[in-house]
Amino acid sequence: MISTGHKNMTERSVKHIRKYCAGLLSCLLITLSPVxxxxxxxxxxxxxxxxxxxxFELHDLDSNALKLSDFKGHIVVVNFWATWCPPCRAEIPSMQRAWTHLKKHNVVILAIHVGGNEDKIWSFLTDFGVDFPVLIDANSKVSRSWPMRGLPTTFIIDPQGKIALRAIGGREWDDPALIKTILALAKQKK
Amino acid sequence: MAGPPFFMRLNSNHGSCYAWCPDPIQSNQTEPVIKREWQILMRTTHRIKLTISLTLIGFLIFLSLIPITIYLAPPRPANAQSADLNTSVIKWSGGGLKLELQAMPLDLVRAFFLGRGFSAIDADYIAKTGCIYRSALGNNGVKSGDPATVIELTKWRIIGPKEPQVIQTRQQWAKIWDNRKVSKNAKVAFHWALFPTSQSYRSSDYNWGMISFNMPPGTRFDLEVRWRSGDVEKNKMLKKLECGK
Structure with missing residues (x-):
């Protein structure tokens, strides 16, 4: 009898403490969640x-020629950058993280380096483990012909080959909201 | 009958009783003892709960005070600078504009442009005549519907020791580089390293770049920053700037 009563009381108590802890945890999570x-x-x-x-047709670091028109039918993220531009350097790691997700959805990233210094570009890309295509616009002919004036600037090209979206300045490209906006272009009517 | 090994089996009034079995003599006192222990346990639990609750309440009050403190803190004036004018960063935000300016020391200017393909003579020329500031300017809007901010560097006014001057733009520098027979690579890098002469920024947009105030090292000046937010022309006076030395 004693052991049964004791068992019941213990069970009630454990349930009570569990409820209390759950309440505390919820309260903490709400308080600490990002604003x-x-x-x-x-x-x-x-x-x-x-x-x-x-x-455009530009060469990558392995001298392979790539054309933007090669990717018609895909969403293409065209990013203009340079190794010596601080916000460009800052956003490249997040772009690499975004790329690991976006490539599964057939989205292409083409990063165009404005000006040419292959050794420095190669060293930078190796440091950050970048594996999306990086093209060299050595004389900035392509950069000047696109509607951009400063670095970094990024354009999102829709599957029809039109410039749908633009970002002037760096972004955190692996932000789920940005990724969702980019992928939404695939669902737009042709 | 299956059960524990014999050495764990004890004789008791309860028949089959194992190692945890109470002493038969004290068996009548077992119930009150457990109740007492239970009460102590409950009191301890209650105390722990109370302590956790009070700690949590204190923590929540502390967290809730952070934004209030930030909100009530006096805004940093745009021209608030430390005694070391060369290294201080000017930060200002308002009226659709966010701004960050910092004079670049001459050695840093030389190093940057040497690394971009300029000769030592040309890098020194930029350092000694350019009065180069590194800058980040853009739209301080947070919503996609916020008005666009248009910045045209040619509209800014420099109030220095001489007549009001204007900023030396990419286009003006390009003519200088043509005359000085600077390499193509260096010219390309210089163009894109300088802040765009004119640009329209939507929410979250900004550019990074260098701004050339075209004065000798150490020159002190005031700067009237001008921009347009939507259809409204705005300005902000930044006082006591100093070219890098």
């Missing part, structure tokens, strides 16, 4: 008129 709702999100802006992206 995301009130803060600025990283934004991609629609490009008015969604102009046709100008085609």
């Amino acid at each position: 995301g709702s009130g803060q600025a999100r990283e934004l991609l802006h629609p490009v008015p008129g969604t102009p046709q992206a100008q085609d």
Whole structure:
């Protein structure tokens, strides 16, 4: 009798403590969660008129020629950057993280280095483990022909080859909201 | 009958009783003892719960005070600078603009442009005549519907020891490099390293780049920053800037 009573009391107590701990944990999680709702999100802006992206042909570090038009039918992220541009350097690791997710959805990233110093570019890419294509715009001819004036600037090209979205300045490219915005382009009507 | 080995089996009034079995003499006192122990356990649990609750409440109050403290803190004036003018960063945000400026010491300017393919003479020329500031400027908006911010460096005014001057833009520097027969690589790097002469920024947008105020090292000046937020022209006076030395 004693042991049964004791057992019941223990069970009740354990349940009570469990409930209490669950309450405490929930309270802590709510308190410590990021204050995301009130803060600025990283934004991609629609490009008015969604102009046709100008085609280009550039070489990567292995001297392979790549054309933008090779990727028609895909969403293409075209990022203009340089190793000596601090926000460019800052965003490249997040772009690599985004790439690991985006490539599963047939999204292509083409990072165009403005100016040419292959050794420094190679060293930088190795340090950050970048494995998406990096093209060299040695004389900045392509960079000057695109609607951009400063580094970094990134354009998102829709599957029809039009410039749909734009970001001036660095972004955290693995932000789920940004990835969702990019992938949403695939669902848009042709 | 299956059960524990014999050495664990004890004789008791309860028949088959094992090692945990109470002493038969004290068996009548077992119930009150367990109740007492249970009460002590409950009191201890209650005390622990109370301590955790009070700690949590204190922690929550502390967390809730952080944003209030930040909100109530006086804003840092735009021209608030330390005694060392060359290394201080000017940060300001308001009216659709976010701004960060910092004078670059001459050695840093030389090193940067030597690394971009300039000769030592040309790198020194930039350092000694350019009054180079590193800058980050953009739209301080947080929502996609916030008005665009348009920055045109040619509209900024430098109020220095001489007549009001203007910023030396990419286009003006390009003419200098043509005359000085600078290499193509260096010219490309210089163009993109300088802040864009004119640019429109949506929320979250910003550019990084160098701004050339075109004065000798150590020159002190005031700067009127001008921009447009939506359709509204705005300005901000930054006082007591000093070119890098």
